[in-house]
Amino acid sequence: MSAPSGIRFALEGIDEPTFARVLRDLMQDPAFARPLQVQAQPPRPGVSGVLTLVFQDEHRTQAIAAMQRLKTIMLRYGVQIDSIRTP
DSSP states (O other), rough: OOOOEEEEEETTOOOOHHHHHHHHHHHHHGGOTOOEEEEEEBBBBBBBBBEEEEEEEEGGGHHHHHHHHHHHHHTTTTTOEEOEEEE
């Protein structure tokens, strides 16, 4: 099995309550179910919040669909995605 890949989203300017709401919605949405994994780093003073969608290469199509869903959830809360890093 190959090493997992990840899509990293830097969320500049998001506050902790909004980050928690976004994370709650992600965890309840079937688009982010196993075999995908969501890793979260909440925002801290001077440091952007980060969400990373981790997946194996064979689940890339599911991860891309989840990425589109994440963008929709972000728009719901008016969150700007500062950058997206993909493998």
